[in-house]
Amino acid sequence: MNNDKQLKNWLNNFNLNHPLVIAGPCSAETEEQVLTIAHQLKDTDTSVMRAGIWKPRTRPGNFEGVGAIGLEWLKRAKEETGLKIATEVANKTHVELALKADVDVLWIGARSTVSPFIVQEIADALKGTDKIVLVKNPVNPDLALWLGAVERFYTADIKNLGVIHRGFSTYEKIKYRNNPEWQIAVDLQSRFPDLPLIVDPSHIAGDRNLVFDICQTALDLNYDGLMVETHHTPDKAWSDAAQQITPAFLDQMTVDLKIRNREGEDKFNTDIKQLRAKIDLIDDQILEALGKRMKVADSIGYLKKENNVAILQPERWNAILQRLIANADENELSKEFVIRFLKAIHQESIQHQHKIISQ
Ligand SMILES: O=C(O)C(=O)C[C@]1(C(=O)O)C=C[C@@H](O)C=C1
Numbered sequence: 001m002n003n004d005k006q007l008k009n010w011l012n013n014f015n016l017n018h019p020l021v022i023a024g025p026c027s028a029e030t031e032e033q034v035l036t037i038a039h040q041l042k043d044t045d046t047s048v049m050r051a052g053i054w055k056p057r058t059r060p061g062n063f064e065g066v067g068a069i070g071l072e073w074l075k076r077a078k079e080e081t082g083l084k085i086a087t088e089v090a091n092k093t094h095v096e097l098a099l100k101a102d103v104d105v106l107w108i109g110a111r112s113t114v115s116p117f118i119v120q121e122i123a124d125a126l127k128g129t130d131k132i133v134l135v136k137n138p139v140n141p142d143l144a145l146w147l148g149a150v151e152r153f154y155t156a157d158i159k160n161l162g163v164i165h166r167g168f169s170t171y172e173k174i175k176y177r178n179n180p181e182w183q184i185a186v187d188l189q190s191r192f193p194d195l196p197l198i199v200d201p202s203h204i205a206g207d208r209n210l211v212f213d214i215c216q217t218a219l220d221l222n223y224d225g226l227m228v229e230t231h232h233t234p235d236k237a238w239s240d241a242a243q244q245i246t247p248a249f250l251d252q253m254t255v256d257l258k259i260r261n262r263e264g265e266d267k268f269n270t271d272i273k274q275l276r277a278k279i280d281l282i283d284d285q286i287l288e289a290l291g292k293r294m295k296v297a298d299s300i301g302y303l304k305k306e307n308n309v310a311i312l313q314p315e316r317w318n319a320i321l322q323r324l325i326a327n328a329d330e331n332e333l334s335k336e337f338v339i340r341f342l343k344a345i346h347q348e349s350i351q352h353q354h355k356i357i358s359q
Pocket residue numbers: 297300301311312313314316317320345346349350353
């Protein structure tokens with residue numbers, strides 16, 4: 001699969017002067033809930049209403065979706081509001097039912113994208129469809145696996161394709177439910193600039209208070225759309241209550257978000273904003289990594305205290321310096337810079353350990 005301007009056709013056909021907005025509840029719960037939300041979304045920037053019908057959860061025993069009856073409710077929502085409708089499909093049967101219900105947009109969930117077997121089954125069932133198919137990133141941070149799934153759909157002659165960035169699972173405690181790892185989506189965008197890229201801030205965040213900032217970062221990085229979980233009474237939602245926002249909040253959000261022009265009158269300003277947004281992301285990653293390194297140095301500090309060992313370990317320090325100086329070239333960095341940078345880190349590490357030892 002190669003990049004091709006045509007990949008954007010389906011998105012251009014929406015004829016929007018703002019990013020595509022897909023919104024709706026995490027799960028369809030009742031007919032009344034689906035219709036209430038649909039009517040509240042009708043007068044926002046939303047073009048497509050989403051709702052999960054089949055909801056395999058991390059652990060069994062929770063609400064697992066209403067099943068096929070939910071498709072009838074979505075159909076009614078479409079008839080009454082004119083919104084297009086979207087749902088997740090995770091196997092051949094889901095695809096058959098969704099196509100029968102004339103669902104406009106089908107998305108592949110992160111837990112399906114990880115499995116080439118299931119992706120192939122879904123692609124075969126969708127073969128040749130003119131429906132829009134959006135592929136969420138796999139749960140693990142693996143760009144090849146994500147692109148591999150997109151290629152399976154492309155090869156099955158599905159040309160209205162796009163991707164959804166919903167973040168990546170992590171065992172570490174971070175402020176997000178799923179680590180965004182923006183760099184992966186940026187890499188995907190560099191390889192396929194015309195493949196529509198949509199952010200799912202709700203699953204990245206896991207917390208409605210973080211949704212706005214994630215949307216803004218995505219727009220700064222040139223994303224084409226937002227897929228936001230939206231519920232008329234979010235706290236009472238049957239699934240993912242903490243991350244859903246109301247349609248009114250979404251409406252205000254789309255007013256407050258700064259939309260960056262892809263090719264504004266001032267190309268320089270557009271380009272520099274995007275590059276600076278990338279630098280901000282990388283700076284965040286550097287700082288986060290340095291914080292992690294200091295935590296490890298702290299653990300060594302406690303170990304040294306217990307065993308009455310000196311803080312400064314010249315042999316180890318020299319080994320670190322030599323190893324990384326040898327890698328300077330490969331990373332297109334000057335040796336001088338690498339030495340200065342490492343010295344500053346080492347000094348901070350020693351200060352941390354000094355504090356610990358003298359407690
Ligand atoms: O390896 C150690 O003993 C450490 O305490 C870590 C560390 C470092 O930050 O890399 C800090 C101080 C020592 O001089 C050597 C290395």
